[in-house]
Amino acid sequence: MEGRLRFPVKPSEQEESCLRYYSLLDEAIAELAAKLPAYQLVVKSKLYALFTLLSRTFMEQQATCKPAEPYFVNRDRFKTLIQRVESNFCDKITVEQAAKQVSLNPFHFCKLFKKLTGRTFVEYVNVCRMNEAERLLRESNDTVTEIAALVGCDNPNYFTRLYKQYKGMTPSQARK
Template identity: 60%
Template sequence: MTYPKELKEYPQLEQKTYPFRLFINDRQEAKAGENILFIHWHEHFEIIVMQRGSAIFHVDSHPYEVEAGEVLFVPSGGLHVGYCLKDGPLRYTSIVFHGSLFEDWKQDPQHEQFVEPYVSNRYQFPVRPAEHMPSFAAQSALLQSIIEEDQVKGPAYQLAIKNYLHLLFTLLSRNFLPQQLVGSPKEHHSFNRERFKPLLTHVEEHFADKITIEQAAKTVNLNPYHFCKTFKKLTGRTFIDYVNLCRVNEAERLLLESNLSITEIAGRVGCDNPNYFTKLFKQYKGMTPSGVRKV
């Protein structure tokens, strides 16, 4: 998986007229604590289907532990990140699509009533719908049909996928829309998510720079204590841990894609001491920098 340089991601979809793509994330030897989905957000919907192993995904500050067979819905604009929970094989599929996929239904009054409120983000499905909908297992079978259609790519598979997704939204809406109409409208974008986006973007782009917790806290107008607490809740990691992760991920990319020496790479990612860099890299990646190049 390519490490994103900015938190806002622009998914490479199949066609402008078919804003859909399926991403398969398969690791034979994932390590506990390994970052399996780098923190980002996009204006597309994402449905994460866990197929093997176990992981924890943070979606808009809330952690969700998932095992094989479980499903998470990431709303449009939702900040999300994922980590492996146990050593071993891990596989999950991300179904990513833009709300404009359903443009053809806009003149349908039933679509406008039941699906459009979710497509336009006026309402959101629960991130883990199975917790609130006992019959969700039956509906989740539609997701497997979508995955199979995309893999086989038979005649009119795009139309089949579009219809499966629309049917899924319709069935979920039957369950969740009545209760959401009764309650007051929810805020669609987490305050903390929006508040922290500029800082996270800065860290992603300038991780080699020295930045203290006090400096980072000041950028979001929080004292260091509340900053550390909020940052951990939002990303699943401490601020220092997150900066270090950015550094070793960039270092891994440079080790694999460049001829720079290990000392040069250490300097580029903000580690002036090569011995400390080697220790840090091994802590996060399970092997030394030189070991990566030998694989």
């Protein structure tokens, strides 16, 4: 349910039919206590059944109250970082620094960032830089080397390769 559904703390107080779901919890607890072979699978299946039944019971009520916007629990965590990337093109920022800014380890950061934006962090930074470079090529008389430096690429040859990769043409071709 990707965090879109909230269950009441005491479901049976809101919906009496939930009382019969509690037996699933009792069975899961008994499995945990007995620890018979493969007990983890039984516990997991009981919890899946419980959450499925709770979802069926409470989903309809909540679906009418909430907007259809996809839920992403860490979206706010990334807002400041994304604003920083989009406004400070020439700043060098590593994945490790970005992960630290949102208090995550680099692996988890990369996974969540891609889920949120649809791109890896490096791709996102490069797209922002190439979009700004495209604007500068159209609106300024700066040289390609100067524009490369303005968007955070120290090496003009690397900048040209990146620009071609993301925009399908070289910076010189774009300027024409």
